Amino acid sequence: MNCRRRLLGRHTALVKLCLWLVVGYGFVWLFVLHHELPSAHWSTPPIDELGRPTFRYVKRYEKNLPQLRALPSKGTDRPRYLFFAGAQSGSGWNNVLQEQLLNNHLAHLSQRAYVFPHYVPEDDPRFPEMLANGTRSLIKIPINALVSGPTGGGPLSYDGRDSLARRAVPEEYWHTVCPPAEVVVVNLSEAMHEMELDGASDGQEIMASWADKLLKISAPCVSIEGGAPFDYMLTGSSRVLSIWPSYSHSPILKYFAWSPIVTAALFWNFHLLSQSPPPGFLVPFPGNPHKFESFPALHTSEQTIPGLLGIHVRRGDYESHCVFLAEVGATYNAWSLLGTPGISNWSSTLPDYVWPALPDYLDVPPGQSLKAAKIDHCWPSPAAIVARAHKVREGTARRQALRRIYISTNGDPAWVRDLTALLTVDGWEVSSSLDMVLTLEGRAVSQAVDMGVLTSAESFIGVGFSSLTSNVVQLRLAGGRHPDTIHFW
Numbered sequence: 001m002n003c004r005r006r007l008l009g010r011h012t013a014l015v016k017l018c019l020w021l022v023v024g025y026g027f028v029w030l031f032v033l034h035h036e037l038p039s040a041h042w043s044t045p046p047i048d049e050l051g052r053p054t055f056r057y058v059k060r061y062e063k064n065l066p067q068l069r070a071l072p073s074k075g076t077d078r079p080r081y082l083f084f085a086g087a088q089s090g091s092g093w094n095n096v097l098q099e100q101l102l103n104n105h106l107a108h109l110s111q112r113a114y115v116f117p118h119y120v121p122e123d124d125p126r127f128p129e130m131l132a133n134g135t136r137s138l139i140k141i142p143i144n145a146l147v148s149g150p151t152g153g154g155p156l157s158y159d160g161r162d163s164l165a166r167r168a169v170p171e172e173y174w175h176t177v178c179p180p181a182e183v184v185v186v187n188l189s190e191a192m193h194e195m196e197l198d199g200a201s202d203g204q205e206i207m208a209s210w211a212d213k214l215l216k217i218s219a220p221c222v223s224i225e226g227g228a229p230f231d232y233m234l235t236g237s238s239r240v241l242s243i244w245p246s247y248s249h250s251p252i253l254k255y256f257a258w259s260p261i262v263t264a265a266l267f268w269n270f271h272l273l274s275q276s277p278p279p280g281f282l283v284p285f286p287g288n289p290h291k292f293e294s295f296p297a298l299h300t301s302e303q304t305i306p307g308l309l310g311i312h313v314r315r316g317d318y319e320s321h322c323v324f325l326a327e328v329g330a331t332y333n334a335w336s337l338l339g340t341p342g343i344s345n346w347s348s349t350l351p352d353y354v355w356p357a358l359p360d361y362l363d364v365p366p367g368q369s370l371k372a373a374k375i376d377h378c379w380p381s382p383a384a385i386v387a388r389a390h391k392v393r394e395g396t397a398r399r400q401a402l403r404r405i406y407i408s409t410n411g412d413p414a415w416v417r418d419l420t421a422l423l424t425v426d427g428w429e430v431s432s433s434l435d436m437v438l439t440l441e442g443r444a445v446s447q448a449v450d451m452g453v454l455t456s457a458e459s460f461i462g463v464g465f466s467s468l469t470s471n472v473v474q475l476r477l478a479g480g481r482h483p484d485t486i487h488f489w
């Protein structure tokens with residue numbers, strides 16, 4: 001249901017129904033929680049010519065970050081910045097996020113403030129791109145619509161007492177404080193050559209060499225151009241894993257948080273996730289509910305939602321993509337490799353490191369070919385999904401019993417309905433991405449909303465080959481979720 005569009009329309013009855021629903025929920029939670037609640041206004045954001053959200057409040061929030069206002073913007077007193085001119089911005093959100101977190105970690109190690117770009121999804125059927133006058137206009141989603149925390153310029157500490165000079169800044173701001181004449185450009189291929197790194201280098205060696213090089217540059221404005229230090233060739237291979245021991249303790253991951261838009265979506269849809277009232281960390285602040293900041297950011301270190309099993313079931317293009325992945329010999333993506341047996345032998349630099357013991361990996365059952373096993377791990381049948389969820393529920397003796405499943409999926413409604421029916425027969429309460437009632441802004445960042453559910457769930461089953469799953473894995477681990485709450489099909 002789309003309350004916003006209908007509110008804008010002329011259907012008075014539906015307007016009343018929508019208002020009634022919004023106000024109705026408000027009263028329920030007000031009664032239960034004694035908190036002031038957002039009005040319907042929160043769900044009617046300004047829109048542009050093409051009917052897309054403008055993210056006006058989010059943009060205003062980014063313009064008002066304290067590090068943009070309180071620090072010198074000229075001369076040698078300026079904070080040290082690191083801009084990644086060659087970072088991807090328009091591919092899948094999870095490839096972008098994976099790279100941004102590593103870039104941000106490098107900025108942190110080199111004692112520089114990370115410069116964050118917009119996320120610009122291209123050819124996303126949800127966002128029309130053609131203006132009436134025939135000009136193409138891509139939607140620019142401010143990063144803070146998706147994530148808060150260090151990668152969106154948030155604090156690198158719990159108490160906010162970290163140095164403002166190290167907090168990330170938006171790309172627009174970088175262009176004003178670092179005019180081209182003052183930027184030291186580091187050419188990626190030249191730097192790699194100089195550091196004796198290439199496409200076969202170990203991840204930690206790449207990270208440490210870059211940090212060392214960037215630390216030694218005294219100029220405040222540094223831009224890495226001509227490519228990305230942590231490209232998909234690295235994140236798509238086991239070479240990335242050796243970064244984990246230091247990266248997993250980075251404030252970038254530790255204080256990672258989903259945006260208030262994600263928090264609000266979980267709050268308003270909490271009845272789909274649990275029978276209990278929403279926990280305090282999802283509840284809006286008292287006061288003006290019209291502001292973007294009305295809801296807290298959702299930290300991945302908050303408590304889990306008891307009894308909830310979040311499952312990621314990628315459908316659609318994955319039917320052929322899984323066959324492709326099996327044929328080209330793909331392994332699990334990045335952090336989903338952490339459960340692989342023998343992993344401690346992969347990095348000779350860390351003989352004593354105790355890796356997180358994820359219980360699952362890309363195993364090949366007896367009698368099955370590697371290729372067939374990969375397809376089964378990647379594209380589980382409904383029967384396999386039910387069996388796996390059942391097994392995970394049986395294995396969670398020392399925590400509260402799992403009883404509800406949230407299916408994060410791009411599957412078509414009929415397929416999701418059939419899967420829901422099968423899971424219900426096995427005793428689960430079931431909801432899915434398709435049940436979520438989202439604002440226009442919430443729909444634009446619905447992948448982050450789903451990931452907010454998956455990182456908050458008590459237990460998780462994902463698709464090892466997917467970058468969405470891999471990001472959920474790293475955020476769950478960094479947030480302190482136990483490795484044995486992380487599973488793969």
Ligand SMILES: *[C@@H]1O[C@H](CO)[C@@H](O)[C@H](O)[C@H]1NC(C)=O
Pocket residue numbers: 131133134135
């Ligand atoms: C089309 O409209 C947009 C927005 O109003 C404007 O920015 C752009 O310059 C226009 N393009 C042309 C070719 O007139």
Ligand SMILES: *[C@@H]1O[C@H](CO)[C@@H](O)[C@H](O)[C@H]1NC(C)=O
Pocket residue numbers: 187188189190225226
């Ligand atoms: C980086 O250096 C290489 C080799 O010197 C050159 O071919 C390339 O154009 C440079 N790239 C950028 C973005 O300056």
Ligand SMILES: *[C@@H]1O[C@H](CO)[C@@H](O)[C@H](O)[C@H]1NC(C)=O
Pocket residue numbers: 341342343344345
């Ligand atoms: C890891 O290396 C040790 C010593 O080289 C060896 O004994 C052990 O079998 C290896 N483990 C795996 C799982 O490969």
